[in-house]
Amino acid sequence: MRAATRIPGWQAAGLRREEYERVCALLGREPNAVELRMFGVMWSEHCAYKHSRPYLKRLPTTGSGVLRGPGENAGVVEVSPGLAVALKVESHNHPSAVDPFHGAATGVGGILRDVLSMGARPLALLDSLRFGPPDDRHARRLRDGVVAGISHYGNCVGVPVVGGEILYEDCYRANPLVNVACVGLVSSSRVASSRATGPGNSVVYAGTRTGRDGIGGARFASEELAEDAAEADRGAVQMGDPLAGKLLIEATLEALQSGAVVALQDMGAAGLTCAAAEMSARGGVGMVLHLDRVPRRERGMTPVEVLLSESQERMLLVVQRGREEEVLRAYRRWGLRAEILGEVTAEPLLQVYDGRELVVELSPCALTDAPTYRVPEQEPPARRALREVSLEGLPQPDLKEALLALLRSPSVVTKRPVYSQYDHMVQLRTVVGPGSDAAVLRLLEAPPRGLALSADGNGRLSYLDPWAGGAAAVCEATLNVACVGARPVAITDGLNLGNPERPEVAWELAGVVDGIADACAALGVPVVGGNVSLYNESELGAVYPTPVVVCVGVLEDVSQVLPTGFCESGDLVALVGGDRVSLGGSEYLRVVHGRVAGAPARPDLQLHRRLVNVLVRAAQAGLLRSAHDLSEGGLGVALAEACVAGRLGARCTLSPQLFGGRADVALFGEGPSRVVVSVPPERYEAFAELCVREGVPIRLLGTVGEGELRVRLADGELAVSVEQLRAAQEAYR
Amino acid sequence: MSARFGVVVFPGSNCDRDCLHVLHEVLGCPAEFVWHESEDLSGFDVVVLPGGFSYGDYLRPGAVAATSPVVRAVKHFAAAGGLVLGICNGFQVLTEAGLLPGALLRNRGATFRCEWVSLRVERSDTPFTALYEPGEVVRMPIAHGDGRYHAPEEVAEELERCRQVVFRYVDNRGRTTAEGNPNGSVHHIAGVVNRAGNVLGLMPHPERCAEEVLGGTDGRRLFESVHRWAAHAAGRVP
Numbered sequence: 029m030r031a032a033t034r035i036p037g038w039q040a041a042g043l044r045r046e047e048y049e050r051v052c053a054l055l056g057r058e059p060n061a062v063e064l065r066m067f068g069v070m071w072s073e074h075c076a077y078k079h080s081r082p083y084l085k086r087l088p089t090t091g092s093g094v095l096r097g098p099g100e101n102a103g104v105v106e107v108s109p110g111l112a113v114a115l116k117v118e119s120h121n122h123p124s125a126v127d128p129f130h131g132a133a134t135g136v137g138g139i140l141r142d143v144l145s146m147g148a149r150p151l152a153l154l155d156s157l158r159f160g161p162p163d164d165r166h167a168r169r170l171r172d173g174v175v176a177g178i179s180h181y182g183n184c185v186g187v188p189v190v191g192g193e194i195l196y197e198d199c200y201r202a203n204p205l206v207n208v209a210c211v212g213l214v215s216s217s218r219v220a221s222s223r224a225t226g227p228g229n230s231v232v233y234a235g236t237r238t239g240r241d242g243i244g245g246a247r248f249a250s251e252e253l254a255e256d257a258a259e260a261d262r263g264a265v266q267m268g269d270p271l272a273g274k275l276l277i278e279a280t281l282e283a284l285q286s287g288a289v290v291a292l293q294d295m296g297a298a299g300l301t302c303a304a305a306e307m308s309a310r311g312g313v314g315m316v317l318h319l320d321r322v323p324r325r326e327r328g329m330t331p332v333e334v335l336l337s338e339s340q341e342r343m344l345l346v347v348q349r350g351r352e353e354e355v356l357r358a359y360r361r362w363g364l365r366a367e368i369l370g371e372v373t374a375e376p377l378l379q380v381y382d383g384r385e386l387v388v389e390l391s392p393c394a395l396t397d398a399p400t401y402r403v404p405e406q407e408p409p410a411r412r413a414l415r416e417v418s419l420e421g422l423p424q425p426d427l428k429e430a431l432l433a434l435l436r437s438p439s440v441v442t443k444r445p446v447y448s449q450y451d452h453m454v455q456l457r458t459v460v461g462p463g464s465d466a467a468v469l470r471l472l473e474a475p476p477r478g479l480a481l482s483a484d485g486n487g488r489l490s491y492l493d494p495w496a497g498g499a500a501a502v503c504e505a506t507l508n509v510a511c512v513g514a515r516p517v518a519i520t521d522g523l524n525l526g527n528p529e530r531p532e533v534a535w536e537l538a539g540v541v542d543g544i545a546d547a548c549a550a551l552g553v554p555v556v557g558g559n560v561s562l563y564n565e566s567e568l569g570a571v572y573p574t575p576v577v578v579c580v581g582v583l584e585d586v587s588q589v590l591p592t593g594f595c596e597s598g599d600l601v602a603l604v605g606g607d608r609v610s611l612g613g614s615e616y617l618r619v620v621h622g623r624v625a626g627a628p629a630r631p632d633l634q635l636h637r638r639l640v641n642v643l644v645r646a647a648q649a650g651l652l653r654s655a656h657d658l659s660e661g662g663l664g665v666a667l668a669e670a671c672v673a674g675r676l677g678a679r680c681t682l683s684p685q686l687f688g689g690r691a692d693v694a695l696f697g698e699g700p701s702r703v704v705v706s707v708p709p710e711r712y713e714a715f716a717e718l719c720v721r722e723g724v725p726i727r728l729l730g731t732v733g734e735g736e737l738r739v740r741l742a743d744g745e746l747a748v749s750v751e752q753l754r755a756a757q758e759a760y761r
Numbered sequence: 762m763s764a765r766f767g768v769v770v771f772p773g774s775n776c777d778r779d780c781l782h783v784l785h786e787v788l789g790c791p792a793e794f795v796w797h798e799s800e801d802l803s804g805f806d807v808v809v810l811p812g813g814f815s816y817g818d819y820l821r822p823g824a825v826a827a828t829s830p831v832v833r834a835v836k837h838f839a840a841a842g843g844l845v846l847g848i849c850n851g852f853q854v855l856t857e858a859g860l861l862p863g864a865l866l867r868n869r870g871a872t873f874r875c876e877w878v879s880l881r882v883e884r885s886d887t888p889f890t891a892l893y894e895p896g897e898v899v900r901m902p903i904a905h906g907d908g909r910y911h912a913p914e915e916v917a918e919e920l921e922r923c924r925q926v927v928f929r930y931v932d933n934r935g936r937t938t939a940e941g942n943p944n945g946s947v948h949h950i951a952g953v954v955n956r957a958g959n960v961l962g963l964m965p966h967p968e969r970c971a972e973e974v975l976g977g978t979d980g981r982r983l984f985e986s987v988h989r990w991a992a993h994a995a996g997r998v999p
Binding site: 176179183184185186269270271272274275362363447448449450451452453454455456458459470472586587 | 775812813816818875876902904906969972
């Protein structure tokens with residue numbers, strides 16, 4: 029007998045021994061082989077959040093505009109009376125490591141259907157991506173494959189990709205991060221639900237046929253990537269069909285219009301099993317399902333394969349008894365399959381038949397009632413030492429060369445070659461597309477309002493100080509939204525970390541979540557949903573703990589949107605916001621000195637809240653001409669970017685007392701809650717008064733001018749032509 | 762009274778709603794969707810084949826749509842002198858259906874490109890361009906992976922001779938240069954009209970630049986031109 033056959037069934041299904049015992053206790057018996065496989069995927073980290081749930085409870089999830097918080101397929105928040113936005117972020121990291129094109133494409137498809145499940149029409153996508161450095165051929169292959177996959181799916185499905193970010197670090201070489209967020213629009217009174225209710229109502233399968241692809245995908249996403257992952261796990265990656273995805277959106281919205289749909293959910297991770305179990309459990313009901321009615325792509329599929337398949341572009345719906353035809357007709361009109369699989373039952377029992385044989389009979393709540401784990405959190409001593417490294421003796425480089433090197437850094441350069449591959453204009457809403465601090469969409473349903481969207485997160489900061497990284501992600505996303513003049517109303521967060529069974533990853537997770545929670549609480553911005561991706565490890569080790577925060581803001585009038593770049597020669601340039609800066613974890617330290625060390629500056633959350641208010645009010649009052657958030661590369665890079673975007677120069681002076689007198693700290697130090705603004709001279713006084721009144725520090729730096737960026741420092745002067753800045757920034761690799 | 766527009770919806774069309782928005786909300790004229798299985802175009806003065814990925818662009822962009830019932834009807838409609846406007850994927854459908862010469866191949870550089878481009882309006886004596894100045898340079902967005910217009914040289918020469926090239930890619934100084942040609946199209950062709958002048962196909966998206974808030978209004982005049990022309994032809998003055 030071969031060794032593999034001796035592995036106990038529970039282990040082969042992916043459960044621990046104590047989990048298997050818990051299953052037996054919940055059922056009052058041993059599960060059969062089919063049930064065991066269902067528990068294996070439903071109790072995977074990917075589906076059950078076993079290690080993250082205890083932490084996620086700390087996030088503030090309520091607020092006046094929140095119509096649906098976490099626990100649904102997407103969060104929903106009202107953005108105008110009667111009009112709401114559904115938003116969600118999801119990761120597709122492991123599939124993208126194995127098959128970057130299809131992994132990323134199906135990531136797009138999956139998040140669209142989460143938003144669709146709320147009854148919302150998807151309006152826009154944002155992608156937050158992390159890869160190894162582009163000089164590494166493998167990392168570049170992954171990146172180009174992911175970008176092509178997003179382009180393939182997003183363009184065809186007709187949902188614009190309006191923003192996102194791409195950052196590069198060694199730790200993402202073998203385990204890239206592909207987080208995709210979607211925002212959709214729904215009338216407040218028509219928000220859909222995934223709660224199955226009404227015994228006797230029909231359970232309807234809609235979409236494409238079920239095949240053998242993606243079986244065990246959720247489990248695969250819950251393990252570390254093996255060295256030979258690319259070969260062994262390809263079967264766990266699904267294949268997307270964007271045409272079917274597009275038809276599913278149209279057909280589902282049409283079906284919802286009928287008013288006959290009681291509940292719906294995407295058949296994503298863990299496929300039919302997860303959709304049926306979660307919908308039943310949420311409604312406190314059961315379901316009888318007949319597997320032989322599931323449309324199939326191939327013959328000879330076993331019940332386990334049908335139940336666990338993660339074939340894309342499929343939805344499960346509960347439809348009012350007697351009105352099934354209205355729903356089936358909508359799907360069939362769009363050329364999709366729609367079949368009645370069974371019905372809702374009052375008794376909370378999931379009964380699945382294969383022909384006449386009852387193959388599954390269990391409580392849906394048992395499937396959704398996975399245990400949670402708390403691993404003792406421990407900061408690794410080496411990490412602490414790294415954070416406490418003194419950076420005072422750092423040699424000062426040539427500032428001009430350092431600035432140009434930062435602008436050429438793959439994380440800072442223009443991403444135009446990437447986003448020009450995405451249709452970012454379809455649907456006629458994109459007022460500001462990719463490449464700005466935040467994207468802006470007009471709300472045709474509530475003119476002149478608009479939405480601002482931004483996705484942000486810095487793994488390096490989180491690696492050195494998880495709390496600071498979590499809080500900084502919230503601060504940056506909300507500030508980007510405020511920089512175009514919008515008021516932040518909600519966030520969704522994607523957390524990407526290593527193996528949570530290790531104390532150091534538990535420590536990172538706790539810190540990052542606390543940082544996000546504290547920042548959101550201080551700002552009064554709720555977290556309406558999110559995603560956690562763990563086990564992001566390869567033979568090269570774990571990725572940096574990487575939070576991705578996607579913020580939605582509301583702009584009262586899209587015609588008042590503030591640009592990033594300088595606009596008028598003679599305008600005054602000012603730095604608004606916090607004084608806390610550090611070289612710790614900065615892009616400058618990495619690019620110029622080749623180091624990742626030091627303590628990042630921690631945000632002052634109360635100051636941040638005041639800064640966001642000042643920006644929104646100043647934009648509404650027409651006091652500002654432009655605003656640009658400071659992030660990677662600090663003030664130097666922000667000034668350069670504002671010059672290049674506006675094709676204008678600037679003359680600035682940084683006072684010697686500023687930031688301890690070190691020119692590199694002043695220019696390239698990073699800290700949260702800082703913005704470079706340009707202000708018409710006649711409005712400067714009013715703006716400065718507003719800042720002072722609100723307790724937000726403001727420093728006049730200089731004026732917008734022609735041709736070059738000139739910064740006078742205590743020990744010299746930096747002067748670079750805008751043309752040189754632009755050339756450096758165009759150095760996409 | 763004004764001209765009536767039909768906007769065709771294929772499975773996978775994704776600019777259908779955008780075209781309808783511009784016709785309804787910007788021009789304020791009657792317009793409705795036409796389902797791909799319909800063969801009835803009576804009552805329409807103009808038929809728009811919108812952008813998108815009809816039938817997923819499987820086989821070749823536009824190839825499957827070209828065999829659909831509605832395109833059969835569009836052929837009769839065009840033969841009877843009806844005005845037909847194909848945008849992006851709609852242009853691809855028109856070439857696949859034989860209503861316009863040439864073909865649209867994979868972009869030079871092989872990647873999808875979504876960006877603003879400059880175009881020179883070569884003719885203002887068509888129903889679609891009457892409100893432009895001849896030789897005027899306008900800005901419109903493109904968004905396509907298969908937009909490289911191709912025709913054998915003798916066909917391209919014929920197109921030039923018969924003045925069928927209506928829009929040409931140019932650089933921002935109005936010259937036909939390699940930099941100004943985003944996809945490698947022969948003769949920098951961005952849009953062509955049939956010999957009779959009632960069927961126009963173009964890769965750029967005029968519906969994406971019909972409102973100032975979206976960055977430009979050069980596309981609006983295309984819809985206004987065809988609207989006026991059709992209303993006039995139908996004896997209804999807008």
